[in-house]
Amino acid sequence: MSQKSLRVLAADDDPTMVILLQAVLQAPGFELVVVSNGGDALRVASAGAAFDLALLDVEMPEIDGLQVAEQLRRHFGERLCIVLLTGREDAVFVAAQQRLRAQHLPKPVDWTQLPQRLWQWVDEG
Numbered sequence: 001m002s003q004k005s006l007r008v009l010a011a012d013d014d015p016t017m018v019i020l021l022q023a024v025l026q027a028p029g030f031e032l033v034v035v036s037n038g039g040d041a042l043r044v045a046s047a048g049a050a051f052d053l054a055l056l057d058v059e060m061p062e063i064d065g066l067q068v069a070e071q072l073r074r075h076f077g078e079r080l081c082i083v084l085l086t087g088r089e090d091a092v093f094v095a096a097q098q099r100l101r102a103q104h105l106p107k108p109v110d111w112t113q114l115p116q117r118l119w120q121w122v123d124e125g
Contacts (some may be wrong), residue, residue: 002115004016004120005028005029005030005031005052006029006030006031006032006052006053006085006119007049007051007052007053007120008025008030008031008032008040008051008052008053008054008055008118009032009033009035009044009045009049009051009053010025010032010033010034010035010055010056011034011035011036011037011038011040011041011053011054011055011056011057011060011065011068012034012036012055012056012060012085013028013036013037013060013061014057015036017057017085018036020109021034021055022034022092024111024114024115025114025115025118027089027115029080029115029119030045030115031074033049033051033105035065037060037061037062038056038060038062038063038064038065038067038068039062039063039114041054041056041063041068041072042068042072045072045076045107046074046097048076052080052081052122053080053081053082053083053121053122054068054069054080054081054083054116055073055083055085055098055105055118055125056068056069056082056083056084056085057085057086058084058085058086058088058093059086064099064106065084065085065086066084066093066096069084069087069099069100069102073100073102074108078101079104079124079125081082081103081122081125082100082101082103082122083103083105084097084100084102084104084105084106085107085109086104086106086107087106087107087108088115089106103121105117107124
C-alpha cells in the first residue's frame with residue numbers, strides 16, 4: 001500500500017475530544033499531532049513540521065481556533081487545509097469561516113465519517 005499519510009495537527013482543549021481524535025486518527029494513513037490549546041498549535045506549526053491539515057476547535061481558552069486559523073492562513077497560505085470544529089453556525093462564525101477559506105466540521109462529530117471527510121477536504125484543496 002503506497003498511499004501517503006495525511007499529516008494532521010489537531011488542537012482541542014476537551015480531553016474527551018482528544019481521546020476520540022486519537023482513537024479515530026491513529027489508523028494507518030494518518031500522522032496525528034494533538035495539542036490542547038491554540039498557543040501550542042501555533043508553536044508546533046511554526047517549528048517546521050509540515051502538516052496537510054489543521055483541525056481546530058473554535059472554542060478554546062487564550063487563543064481560540066479562529067485566531068489560530070488566521071495566523072496559520074497568513075503563514076501557510078492555501079497549502080494548508082483548515083478545518084474548524086464547532087457546534088456554532090451563527091452569522092459571525094460563518095463569515096469568519098468563509099474569510100479564512102476553512103472547512104466546518106460540526107459537533108457532534110460523526111466519527112465514522114471523519115477520516116474520509118478529512119481526506120476529501122485535503123484532496124479538494
